[in-house]
Amino acid sequence: MxxxxxxxxxxxxxxxxxxxxxxxxxxxxxxxxxxxxxxxxxxxxxxxxxxxxxxxxxxxxxxxxxxxxxxxxxxxxxxxxxxxxxxxxxxxxxxxxxxxxxxxxxxxxxxxxxxxxxxxxxxxxxxxxxxxxxxxxxxxxxxxxxxxxxxxxxxxxxxxxxxxxxxLENEKVHMQGVDQDFLRNFGRLVDIHYREKHAVADYAAMLHLAPKTLTQKFHKLNLESPNEFIKNRIILEAKRLLLYTGLSIKEIAFKLGYDDPAYFNRLFTQKCLTSPASFRRKISE
Incomplete structure (x- = not known):
């Protein structure tokens, strides 16, 4: 070329x-x-x-x-x-x-x-x-x-x-088309609503399932729980906001639907093994 x-x-x-x-x-x-x-x-x-x-x-x-x-x-x-x-x-x-x-x-x-x-x-x-x-x-x-x-x-x-x-066609994860469609639908809903809906029950309701049934579906497919998936999506967006914006940690917490910035800070630290402020400092370097 x-x-x-x-x-x-x-x-x-x-x-x-x-x-x-x-x-x-x-x-x-x-x-x-x-x-x-x-x-x-x-x-x-x-x-x-x-x-x-x-x-x-x-x-x-x-x-x-x-x-x-x-x-x-x-x-x-x-x-x-x-x-x-x-x-x-x-x-x-x-x-x-x-x-x-x-x-x-x-x-x-x-x-x-x-x-x-x-x-x-x-x-x-x-x-x-x-x-x-x-x-x-x-x-x-x-x-x-x-x-x-x-x-x-x-x-x-x-x-x-x-x-x-x-x-999707290996020993660990073998899915039929119906499983693939279900997971894509769940992922799409989380991607749309993760800022204001943080509970498994919210997504179970949109999928016309009981929260326990939704969790069991993930377990049968050898996947992380839907609760962890929702948290992971929130943390991913937090990382992007820390990198791409100048929003404060408090502002990012509010943007992601958390009225208590201290709780958001603890969640981020638990999932990433570093605080939001430390993550921003490291990724900027």
Whole structure:
């Protein structure tokens, strides 16, 4: 790829493809891409932090990062990696299938696993799709927008299938489609309401279940309790607010639905083994 970035922009719709390596990771880390949805195609030998979890690539890997999620490329290699970033106007309208939309399984799953490992034939196909996106961006034809969207959707569909095989079809977690739909629905509700609803009973009611039944469903699937999942989502947002905003700890507590900042402080410290103030200081450094 000759240029570091190729861009499509029309009205409010925007998508770009950026190539980067050890010499140009500032293109990814400078913060300008925070509000875009991102798909990264990364070779072996890279280390990334996504929402404060660290990943080292042992082979080519796809990462899926939603807008406002924390992303940092910590270690890059000599071989180029590629990032497609786009806004919701480009690809995220209601008619898109929920599972492959911008807030679908890859970008918002209950396991908080944002990556897909690529092997053999699947690696060849994904490489070709990224090349086709690059070629369309270079062409800038009147039909390029729709062609790019088709290639992007193919990447997401193929990666979704592979993600399921890698994460839902193993000895520890084996789920039928009904279980997957149930968990996606629960995760979606938590993502919408976590700021004002902190109790398992709130979500059980929205799912027309007894709180005990909801907890038992998680137990049967060898998952953390729904109560822990709700707390984890709250703490994740707290970390993002500590990083991205200048809000005080008290203001963050109120924003996340806690009238007692001291209780929020204790919850954060219990889950993260450090206080909110110490976390902010460390992540800023």
């Amino acid at each position: 000759n240029d570091a970035a190729a861009v499509f922009e029309s009205n409010h719709k925007k998508l770009s493809l950026i190539s980067f390596n050890s010499g140009t990771i500032n293109l990814i880390n400078e913060g300008a891409l925070q509000y875009y949805i991102k798909v990264l195609f990364v070779p072996a030998g890279y280390t990334l932090t996504v929402d404060f979890n660290r990943y080292e690539t042992q082979q080519a890997t796809l990462f899926f990062v939603n807008s406002n999620q924390y992303l940092q490329v910590d270690v890059a290699g000599e071989e180029d990696a590629f990032l497609i970033n786009y806004n919701r106007d480009f690809y995220c309208i209601q008619i898109h299938d929920e599972e492959v939309a911008c807030d679908g399984l890859l970008f918002n799953n209950i396991f908080e696993i944002p990556k897909v490992d690529l092997f053999a034939a699947e690696l060849d196909v994904i490489s070709m799709l990224f090349k086709q996106v690059r070629d369309e961006l270079s062409l800038q034809d009147s039909s390029s927008e729709e062609m790019i969207r088709i290639y992007l959707k193919q990447i997401i569909i193929r990666a979704t299938r592979t993600w399921k095989k890698q994460n």
